[in-house]
Amino acid sequence: MSDKDMREVYTETLIEMAGTDERICVLEADLMRATGTGSFKDKFPERAFNVGVAEANMVGVASGLSAGGKIPWAATFGCFAARRTYDQFFISANYAQQNVKLVGTDPGVTAAFNGGTHMPFEDTGLMRCIPGLVIFEPCDSVSLKSLIKQATEHKGSTYMRLQRKGKYTLYSDTDEVILGKGNVLKEGDDLTIIASGYVMVPETLAAADLLIEEGIKARVIDMHTVKPLDRKLVVESAEKTGAILVCENHQKAGGLFSAVSECLGEEFPVPVAAVAVEDQFGQVGTLEYLKEAYGFTKENIVKKAKELMGRK
């Protein structure tokens, strides 16, 4: 278990990189306290820009900073990052081939007490429609740090779904977490469960343990990079286990389930199912309440896995 919240790791990683790379800048839209980048501003005041409550402008400014040779990391709640700045991120950042690292925090049900207005169940889907964009969602502090560094080195824009609060360590410092490559967390022959993010990866690992008690061995994958999808691993898993369950803190349309389904449809059709939000809006509540409400529990993952086994 990490001793730090994910957002602390985010800021610390940026500070660490900014010490040796003068191109790195941080942008905020009045959520510096929420994102925790205040310490970056303390250390590098000239490279931290708070543009106020103006997310579209923030992404435009980030695009200009990139056109001037900088590497801007811009963060806001995922709902605003994806929905409010979509055209700015599409045109000024991506179409213009700029190097903007956009961060959408509080993905899916983790928006909890901010409720339905702030609950992004569609951000990955929207972002997947932007040609060439790299999209990733780290589940723990080690992968977060590693993927931020790789995204910074990547030439082009990226979108990261960031869990702000919560401490979780899955990987050790010697594990490799490579942008664009899924990680096999457990081996199994009966079905594959592909999960992403802070909410679903731990829940899926717990579900896999329950499945073993019932004699079902699941192969579990952390698919931290949604785009470009690790198609090789998806197809290999389909060949090996004959069925794939996708677990994501997002609606079914457009996200990881869609990406995996598209890949399987084209390359190796097998039965596929999802633990994901149906055609629904978000709502307010505790994280535990919302996980129950949308079926993001190990029990529901087990239920869906068993149903899927029946379709093999």
Add this chain to the structure above:
Amino acid sequence: MSENNYKDLEDLAKDIRKKTIDSIGFLGVGHIGGAMSITDLLTILYYRKMHIDPDNPKMADRDKLVLSKGHAGPALYSTLAQKGFFPEEWLHTLNQGGTNLPSHCDMNRTPGIDMTTGSLGQGLSSAIGLTLAMKLDKSERNVFAIIGDGESQEGQNWEAAMTASQFKLNKLIAFTDYNKMQIDGYTSDIMSIDDPEAKWKAFGWNTDRVNGHSFAELDRAIDKARQSVDKPTMIIMDTIKGKGCSFAEGVITNHNMAFTYEQAKEAIEALD
């Protein structure tokens, strides 16, 4: 300084106008109105004011321009071609498949274009980012931005307006092409931006108001803006949409109009 000091610019602007009418006319349709209204500004910027090198479009420490009203690209292309950023023959490829000169400015296709624009309202934010990057690099250069009056209806401009003054971006010099027309009619009838100078001043900018077809007034206003120590500057240019194109000047439907190459040739002759 008398108007005679601008005879060279008048000739250059006339040639840019001719090239613009010719390039749009060669295709038969395009954004003629808003291109012609900023031609005089582009002429003085690229021939008198901007530190640039046509042989080295990406030269470090150059002045930069963001044409936020990206649909006026054809006027900028004519200016850049005349300056030697790329061959003038390219102008006849405007908006043809595979061209380096697309309808709206694209920094990855056209030498000399400093920012990709076209979705209205986004350019000023990008210009702020470019200015901040220059500031971090301790550059003394300027970023110039041109926004349209219809485009001023986009709210993002006013987010950017606050940001530029908050960050004290004195190196940012912007222009509003106040030709008072937009696609659907007169700006005052659709969504008035009256009185733009007061609006920008209220957002903490230096402001100025000039005849956008007077080199003397543009010259003075740009030099004054360069003296600013702690504020961005917005120069409101009173302009005529379609200026200098005989069949388009002041015509309310000239935002994007179709015309024949014969009409183009006649309009070009009329400029002499």
